[in-house]
Amino acid sequence: MADTFSSLIDAFKNVGVSKAYGSPIQLGGEEVIPVALVSFGFGGGGEAGQDGASGGGGGGMVLPLGVYRNIGGQVAFRPNTVVALVCLVPVITAVGAAVRKAIRAAKA
Incomplete structure (x- = not known):
């Protein structure tokens, strides 16, 4: 198990800002x-018994937030509107639930 964990650490040693920001691309001038x-x-774990059973797993996600554009020295961020809308769904749901509870409390 220790060897597997060490190999995972080596594989993901350079994950960070370099994975969040891609390489600059020339697109349409x-x-x-x-x-x-x-x-x-x-994550991983093992059983302290005679069988020495162990297991592990992992997962990840990547959300494309948008792009930084450099046009003639002016840099601006252009968000990915689809991802922004999807990320707003939990916020809108929570606000709706809070408003519904406030209205019910006001009626009582």
Whole structure:
């Protein structure tokens, strides 16, 4: 199990800002830098018994947040509207539930 964990550490040693910001790309006469939210996690465990059973797993996600655009020296962020809307769904749901509870409390 220790060897597996060490190999995971080596594989993900350089994960960080370099994975959240892509390499600059020339697109339509302007330079763009892709930006993403990168998240991952791993876990593992073992049983202290005669069988010595162990296991592990992991997962991750990448959300493309948008791009930085460089047009003639002016840099601006252009968000990915689809991801922004998807990320707003939990916020809108929570606000709706809070408003519904406030209205019910006001009626009582």
